[in-house]
Amino acid sequence: MTTGDVLVSRQLTVRRNSFALRAVDIRVPRGYVTGLVGPNGAGKTTFLKSALGLLAPTSGEVTVLGHPAGSAAVQDRIGVVLDRTTAAPEWRVETIGRRIGKLYRRWDEQQYRGLLDRFDVPPRNRVDGLSRGQTVKLSIAIALSHDPEILVLDEPTSGLDPVARRDLADIIREFMLDPAHTTVFSTHITSELDDLADWIVVLNSGTVVFDGMLHELHEKYAIVRGAGPLPAAARAAAIGARFDAQGGYEALIRVDDTAKFGGDVVIDGASTDDIVVHFAEHSHSTSHPGSEVAA
Amino acid sequence: MHIILSSTSGVPLYEQIKVQCRAAIHGGDLAEGDLLPSLRQLAAQLRVSLITVTRAYNDLVGEGLVANEHGRGFVVKPIDPKLADAALTERFDRAIEETVAAARAARIGWDVVKERVEQQWNQ
Numbered sequence: 001m002t003t004g005d006v007l008v009s010r011q012l013t014v015r016r017n018s019f020a021l022r023a024v025d026i027r028v029p030r031g032y033v034t035g036l037v038g039p040n041g042a043g044k045t046t047f048l049k050s051a052l053g054l055l056a057p058t059s060g061e062v063t064v065l066g067h068p069a070g071s072a073a074v075q076d077r078i079g080v081v082l083d084r085t086t087a088a089p090e091w092r093v094e095t096i097g098r099r100i101g102k103l104y105r106r107w108d109e110q111q112y113r114g115l116l117d118r119f120d121v122p123p124r125n126r127v128d129g130l131s132r133g134q135t136v137k138l139s140i141a142i143a144l145s146h147d148p149e150i151l152v153l154d155e156p157t158s159g160l161d162p163v164a165r166r167d168l169a170d171i172i173r174e175f176m177l178d179p180a181h182t183t184v185f186s187t188h189i190t191s192e193l194d195d196l197a198d199w200i201v202v203l204n205s206g207t208v209v210f211d212g213m214l215h216e217l218h219e220k221y222a223i224v225r226g227a228g229p230l231p232a233a234a235r236a237a238a239i240g241a242r243f244d245a246q247g248g249y250e251a252l253i254r255v256d257d258t259a260k261f262g263g264d265v266v267i268d269g270a271s272t273d274d275i276v277v278h279f280a281e282h283s284h285s286t287s288h289p290g291s292e293v294a295a
Numbered sequence: 296m297h298i299i300l301s302s303t304s305g306v307p308l309y310e311q312i313k314v315q316c317r318a319a320i321h322g323g324d325l326a327e328g329d330l331l332p333s334l335r336q337l338a339a340q341l342r343v344s345l346i347t348v349t350r351a352y353n354d355l356v357g358e359g360l361v362a363n364e365h366g367r368g369f370v371v372k373p374i375d376p377k378l379a380d381a382a383l384t385e386r387f388d389r390a391i392e393e394t395v396a397a398a399r400a401a402r403i404g405w406d407v408v409k410e411r412v413e414q415q416w417n418q
Contacts, residue, residue, distance in 0.1 A: 032345060173339040195308075198346035213346055215307075 006030045006150055006182045007051050011060035020046040022206045023060060028199075031179045033172065035197030036186040037272065039280045042203040044186035048154050051184075052080060064150070076105050079143030081153040085135055086142065089128035093121060093138060097145070104146035115141035119167070133164035140171060151175055153185035157192060169196050190272035200272075204279040214272070221275055222258065225250045226265040234260040240278030240285070252278035296324050296332075300341055308343050312351035320360050320371055321379055331361060331369040 007028035014021040021043045028034045036044045049055040050062050053070015062069040065077060080086075087096050093116060101107035116123050119137035121130065130138060136156055143151060151172070157165045169192070172183050187193065193200055193214060200217055202210040210217050227248045230238060237260050238251035252274060253260075258267055270278075296319040300311050319325045331337075334352060338345045352369050355361045359378065361369045398408050 169342065170339075173342070176345065177335045177339060179335065195343050195347075198344045214344070215346075215350075 004030050007062070007064050007184065009047065009050070009060065009062045012047070012050060012057050012062055013059045014043075014046050014050055014055055015058040016046075019206045021050070024203075024206070024208050026201055026208060026211065028182060028184045030182050031176075032182065032198040033176060033196055034182075034184045034199040034201065035193040036184065036201045036203060037188065037190055037193060038203035038209075038276060039188060041205070042280075043206040044188075044203055045154050046206075047203070048082075048152055048184070048186060052078065052152060076146065077149045079140075079146065079148035079151045081136065081139040081143050081151070081156050083154060083158075085127060085139045087127045087138065089126065091127050092123075093125050093127065093130070094123035096127075096138075096142065100142070101145075106147045108145050108147065111147075112141055112145035115144060119171075132159040133161065136160060136164070136168065140168070144171075144175065149180060149182065151181070151183045151185075153183070155186055155188070157187060157189060165192070172196065188276075190276060193272060202272075202275060202279070204276070205283040209279050210275070217272065217275065218269060220255060221270040222253055222255050223250060223268040223270045223274055224253050224258070224261050224265050225268070226261060228264065231260070231262060234262075237261075240281035242281065252282075298337070298341060300343070308341075309347045309350040309354070312337075312341070312343075312348060313354050316351065316355055317358070317360060317382070320374065321382055325371050327371055327373045329371045330367065331355075331371070333368055 005027040007026075009024055009026045011023045011025065012021055013019070013023050024043070024047070026047065036047060038044055046055060050057055051064060051069050053068075053075075064071075064074045067074045086100065087093075091099065094113075097107065097109045097112045101109060101112075113123070116138070119134075119141060121134050121138050121141065125134075127135070127138070136159075140153075140156075153172075156168055160168065172185075173196070175181050176183060185197075197214065200210065200212065200214050201208060202217070210220070224238070225248070227246070229247055230241060230243075230249050230251070234257070235241075237253050237257035238249070239253065241249050241251035243249050252270055261267075296316065298312060298315045300308055302308075304311070306314075316325075316331060325331070331352065332340070334345055334348045338348045341348070352361065352363070355369070356363055359375075360372060362372050364370050394408070394412075398404075
């Protein structure tokens, strides 16, 4: 198996109107599927666009296959699926290869036609005459027709029905049969990570909350529920605590902090959703979003 | 070997894969020198992540049942009859423990347990 990281960010900060990313270190390992997860505004798209060289870092850097993001040397080796296709709305699907194929060294028109057929994208339709699912599949067909090593997908499943979502997951798994291939995708639907992603990066308010394997995420965090008031000593350990009318509380905690909550609580396993939601609430309730949880 | 996964059993997916591979080896479905399906093929076939299959296979390597041979994949090792016996005995012991625990939880007495085991034995 090929090893190493194909995509690395070091202290990447991207500032637009406010901070979109604050000094994030993210590694995407070769040969695996990495899922970026977090609520809207967490910085997922900003990260992917920075990695593609579409957004310039305010500070820090991103490298892809050892080259600075956006270098001509790597553009050819990345297949990209963003929220919009690179094809113009008035183009007919079957002519896209002729129009943009020459931008790539290894465009394979036969592969492109074959994928359209497999994904049931009508070749004679105009791009703006496709459904959301067909548009995503068109983007993937384009992305996979120049033999990329890395597949980058930004929220590929949003707006897809369950059948199309499953098709997409199968397409990614098929791409991953080659150990030299790498996929990185963003999503806010955490259930999609469970059976597809090998590595998870949880983003919240522009910082990395967690980075590792999915089962490690679940081993590290738990949900605590207590009937009484939140003990003062435990306050700092409660991430995104919610209170009910009777004074009971629910919070996300690190498993190591369990003892701080005393014996009269229920400790449950935390789902990926729990982790995303509680971190989001945590940053809403503090004045410096994300900064407390960056470690 | 045909692996079937349940997503609602509460048993982690990698554990289900491991248990079914182990059973295939101990049960003779896979013989010494046979290759397990490749990590990537099995992941795609079962619709699970690569890491899930990797964890299962690594555990099987740890148990000494298969070896990760560079360039070939995961190969079934000679089945040590002692190890196979030990594994079967361990499985039996675990089943007994579980049976006793379940009986106690359901307040089922020893007489009934004995009777049910006997029924099962004679089936």
